[in-house]
Amino acid sequence: MGASAWDYYVPYQEDLDAALQQLRRDVFEAGKYYWANGADWRPEAEREPRPRTLEELWADELVRETGTHSILDVFQVVGPDDTPDYNTVEPVTAEEARESLGTDRLTRAHVKDFGVFPRSRWVGRCAVLHDDQGKPEEIYFWGHSGD
Incomplete structure (x- = not known):
């Protein structure tokens, strides 16, 4: 299948x-993720219902191997002193934003240029986006995962 961007x-x-x-x-809860055990490639009789909890989802070996091709594939945001690793989210730092995009007050208009930020498969990124007055308004999460 390959990785999916999200x-x-x-x-x-x-x-x-x-x-x-x-x-x-x-x-x-919205079911907006890839559920390998209920996928169309499986014969209908072999498809399983979606798990009831995130713990149940990640207890499944096939899910651990293929992922969900969604934000569910990352588990925590790392702190400024932590090294991003598999299944984590690395925030864009103010320094990184200034160096790459010339500002530390990112907005939705900058998102189209976020390809400048280094990223790795199975490691998400996030950035705080600001309104026209420079006030934090949203958080944008992005990445790619799944096999």
């Missing part, structure tokens, strides 16, 4: 990891 906008809150956890719950 992206999401959520209302701003200071705690980026709390925003990620809420987004993950929302996506899971």
Whole structure:
């Protein structure tokens, strides 16, 4: 299947990891992810219902191998002193934004240029987006995952 790109906008809150956890719950509850065990490539008799919890989802070996091709494939936002790793989200730093885009007050208009930020498969990124007055307004999460 290969990896899939994904992206999401959520209302701003200071705690980026709390925003990620809420987004993950929302996506899971809405069923907006790839469920390998219920996929069309399986004969209908072999398709399984979607899991009832995130824990049940990630207990499945096939899901751990193929992912969900969504924000569900990342589990936490890393802090400024942490090294991003598999299944994490790395925030864009103010320094990184200034060096790459000339401002540390990113807006939705900058999102089209976010390809300048280094990224890795199975490691998401996030950035705080500001309104016209420079006030934090949204958090943008993006990445690519799945096999």
